[in-house]
Amino acid sequence: MRGSPPCGTAVGCMLLLLLLDALLLFAGQAAGEGIITNHVVVRLHESAHDDAHQLAVEHGFQSVRKLPFGEGPLPLLPPMSPRREANAVPRKRQRLQKDSRVMSVLEQPGFSRQKRGYRDLNEMEVNISDPLFNKQWYLVNTGQADGTPGLDLNVAEAWGLGYTGRGVTIAIMDDGIDYLHPDLASNYNADASYDFSSNDPYPFPRYTDDWFNSHGTRCAGEVSAAANNNICGVGVAYNSKVAGIRMLDQPFMTDIIEASSISHMPQVIDIYSASWGPTDDGRTVDGPRELTLQAMADGVNKGRGGKGSIYVWASGDGGSYDDCNCDGYASSMWTISINSAINDGRTALYDESCSSTLASTFSNGRKRNPEAGVATTDLYGNCTLRHSGTSAAAPEAAGVFALALEANPDLTWRDMQHLSVLTSKRNQLHDEVHQWRRNGVGLEFNHLFGYGVLDAGGMVKMSHEWKTVPERFHCVAGSIQDNHKIQSGGRLVLTIDTDACQGKDNFVRYLEHVQAVVTVNASRRGDLNINMTSPMGTKSILLSRRPRDDDAKVGFDKWPFMTTHTWGEDPRGTWVMEVGFQGPEAQRGVLKEWTLMLHGTQSAPYIDQVVRDYQSKLAMSKKEELEEELDEAVERSLKSLLSKNN
Structure with missing residues (x-):
């Protein structure tokens, strides 16, 4: 009715004004004093x-x-x-x-707004006094060593929230740890440590003139170097405990040494960090053997009281000549494969790319700046600024995961992977070869960097209120086992139509990992290129050209190429595989098998739960507080109004 007040009656208008007053009052309190x-x-x-x-x-x-x-x-x-x-x-x-x-x-009351992208270390609330901390650009990047300000692990936010890794034990599976180092001694967990190279409980590195066995000590410092002791720098999780598992320093590796190391004290050790794998020569196709596979499976199913051991793996240092999907450790579903970026956001020259990489951290700078390496502990009480490679990247990720575990000790191994997908950031990462793309549910990823650089602050905040993801199921979506010829100048295109086991107990509706188990031989294995496209249109590069791989006999025998790029998608529909050759000379081959394996959940792991809760929690909590304040204000005002009218 024209002319009527929008609130209906005079009393209604008065109540509306009271509500508005309460809203304004609450807003002022929430924002702080103007x-x-x-x-x-x-x-x-x-x-x-x-x-x-x-x-x-x-x-x-x-x-x-x-x-x-x-x-x-x-x-x-x-x-x-x-x-x-x-x-x-x-x-x-x-x-x-x-x-x-x-x-x-x-x-017009004044309030605060801050510039983003530039941070002055002296103005941040990070009370770290260790001498190398200002050079640990991967922790707080203010532009030191020609880096890009703001491109770091965002640990300052996690530390500011009170998370420093306390109560979490990380094992460094490597060539030993200098556990007498003054920056590591206070955080060293002797009970969880062991030397599988010498079969004793003292994993101290074997001395060499060239300090070749400094690798594990440097990795340990990245994770657990103590804070504010005026020695070297500080670890990502500087109150965590670090265990040494010496298993690399012998003339050869055996399945039993690897399996024993990966399964050592799984109820005490939370996170296993591995900065090693098959030879990064661009020719090798190798992975864990039978006992190690059993140990990994046992770890994710029974470790940490059934929540699962967390295995962090460096993706490899083979550069553009290699593909980390040919490394069966980094491409395993049971590991979190970590690649690296340099301090200005570009790819390192040694970075391998593949579709199994989940996220990235940092290694050294590309310029010849003496302070562009990773600052950490070194052998015999020394410090170094020259640690580098994806060897440096994996321990940084282990430290971030330790912060998340402190925030929520109930996180499972799969929860940690979901958190990595959801909270990693593109930030200022730049891949000159592969573009950033979005998958079928809008998650942004890159073929080299995965879902981006780990964000410690974002991860601990989401971890704190995280709800464990639903049960995981496995579905054999389909298989093609006829021989199909591959010729240079053309591409073999195969399709599998699947309902993802719908109607069965193992139905997979929301994807996590996808495996393409492939058997293929070629006149030159290194020239093979394999792509796979999901029903929602996401293309994964399962295998890139490896120019140094001259194999013409072995090929790939039931090799499980893995992609994480379709995370969260609906797998039902048509999957397309394209196989061809890239290279200067004509090649031929035969694809003998393609089996599609789907892994994921039947109910939405977080689309209907955690993400919505996380994004709206603060707003909802304020809304609830506001509603309580409004209810009280309206009740008081209405009583006052009625008493006056009476």
Whole structure:
């Protein structure tokens, strides 16, 4: 009905005003105390618009600035001079409100806004006094060593929330740890350590003139170097415990040594960090043997009281000549494969790319800056600025995961993978070869960097309220086992239509990992290229050209190429595999098998649960508080109003 007030009745309007007052009051409390300024916004009666400048001068303001939006002029009257008295604004406001030309007056309180992308280390609330901390750009990047400011692991936010890795044990599976190092000794977990190279409980590195066995000690410092002891730098999780598992320093590796190392004390060790794998020569196709596979499976199913051991793996240092999907450790579903970026966001020259990489951390800078390496502990009580490679990247990730485990000790091994997908950031990472793309559910990924650089602050915040993901299921989506010829100059295209086991107990509706188990032989294995496209249109590069791989006999025998790029997608529909050759010479081959394996959940792991809860929690908590305040305010006001009317 025309002419009726929007709130219906006079009492309704009064209640609405009371509600608005309560809202404004609450908003002010939530934002903190405002800064008093002399900035005032005034709305004039239409007949007084031409008098705006005169009105400003009369009331002691310098000028009028009309806003470029809104209905009718809304003059902004800046102060004539800087504020001198706290009560100057109220007096001016009172005089303005009494002016017959003025409809309303609104003061402009000041509040804080900060520039993003640049951070001054001296202005951050990071109380670290260790001498190399200012050089640990991967922790807090302010542009040191020609780096890109803000491109780091965002550990400062996690530390600021009180998470430092306390109560978490990380095992460094390597060539030993200098556990007498003064920056490691206080955090060393002797009970969880062992030397499988010498079969004793003392995994101290074997001495060599070239310090070849410094690798494990450097990795350990990245994770658990103590804080504020005036020695070297600080670990990502500087209150975590570090265990040494010496297993690399012998003339050869055996399945039993690997299996024993990976399964050592799984109820005490939370995270296993491995910066090793098959030879990164661009020719090798290798992975864990039978006992190690059994140990890994046992770890993810029974470790940490059934929550699962967390295996962190460096993706490899073979550069563009290699493909980390040919490394069966890095491409395992049971590991979290970590690649590296340099301090300006570009790819390192040694980075391998593949579709199984989940996320990235940092290694050294590409420029010859002596401080562009990873600063950490070194043998015999020394420090170094020259640690590098994906060897450096994996321990950094282990440290971030330790922070997340402190925030929520109930996280499972799969929870940690989901958190990595959801909280990793593109930030300022730049891949000159592979573009950033979005998969079928909108998750952004890159063929080299995975889902981006780990964000410690984001991960601990999401971890704190995380709900364990639903049960995991496995579905053999389909298999093609006929021989199909592959010729240079063309591409073999095969399809599998699947319902993802719908209607069965092992139905997979939301994807986690996808495996393409492939048997293929070629006249030159290194020239093979394999791509796979999901029903939702996401293309994964399962195998890139490896120019140094001259194999013409072995090929790939039931090799499980893995992709994480279809995470969260609906797998039902048509999957397409394309196989061809890339290279200067003509090649031929035969694909004998393609079996599609789907792994994931039947119910939404977080689309309907965690993500929505996480994104809205703060807003919802404020809303609930606001609703309580409003209820109380309305009740008080209504009682007061009724008592006066009576």
